Amino acid sequence: MTDLAARLSAGFAAAFDGSPDGVVRAPGRVNIIGEHTDYNDGFVLPCAIPVETRIAWRARPDTTVRVVAIEFANEQDEFDVAQPIEHAPDGGWRDYVRAMIATLVKEGRTLRGADLAIVGDIPRGAGLSSSASLEVAVGHAMLAVLGETPDATKIAVQAQTAENDFVGMKCGVMDQLASAASVADAALLIDCRSLDTRAIPIPAGTAIVIIHSGVVRGLVEGHYNRRRAECEEAARILGVPKLRDATLDMIAAAGLTGDVLARARHVVTEDDRVIAAAEALASDDLRTMGRLMADSHASMRDDFQVTVPKVDELAATAHDLIATLCDGQGGARMTGGGFGGAVVALMPESGVEAVTAGIRERYRTPAGEAPEIMVARAVAGAGNVD
């Protein structure tokens, strides 16, 4: 993080002169299990990871917001929070900043102007929630300018609204809530209907390993929004508000077929797996976790159809290595929305060296390289940086 801090203060000074009034951070997340269940009002089990977006902020005496994105070659943006906030002509990172600020204004907040410098080290296109962390960090920064610390659940829902309504990605609330509300050394069991959260401590000696397939997710909004529409169609046919309320018996009785059947089956079984996984993690049962992770991956591959062959290969490689080198204590699955990105694996810390060496030896990214691997610790959600 010292690297981030140094780049942030240099980038702030270069763009705006002087130093900021404060710095906020919002982490990325890895989802341990519970994929595409959040917008079906179901359950998810993510944790925040030690890569993040940081924003240095300084209040201004007017209503102008000036932003510099250090990661994007110091590109800048400028707009007025007292005027209607439109999309940026060239979109990209600017729209996530504008989306969050526009949402706060739309919800009745009177904001002040600010100079914002943004830096981050979350790999993009890896399914580790770089966009959600940017939205949550922007919300924290703009409220810090007013002297406020946001409520974690509220800022997460506002960030989700920003992404749904302004960016057009019909995501659920998991990523934003994981970034805003996570607890150090724990996974966060989220009930995406009530938004209740429960911290499930990650047992000492358990490692979270994140392996990037090297398949960078492109513009996946179309696929994602289609999956969401198929889930809504399944719920409508079943006569339930959301697939959270469906059961396998209901699905069988309704005679669903084709893609709608497969999507519904994934969501209903995945919800059950999340609850079972939270219990397994709480009781330090890595063997059961491994089985649930393998089943989750198979369901995403066969029923929800959001994996790609390289990600399947990587998940299988990691799973096999854990089976042989860790005596089946742990497992692996694709994490995040899909169509590329990363695999998450749980295993005993004692097995990390051998398993990661095996992965580096056996798996090659589409560019022919060994994959990027992060051994992550679960960190706390967004807040001020001292």
Ligand code: GAF
């Ligand atoms: C993406 C979305 F943003 C989340 O809301 C969630 O649906 C996830 O895909 C799939 O579980 O990260």
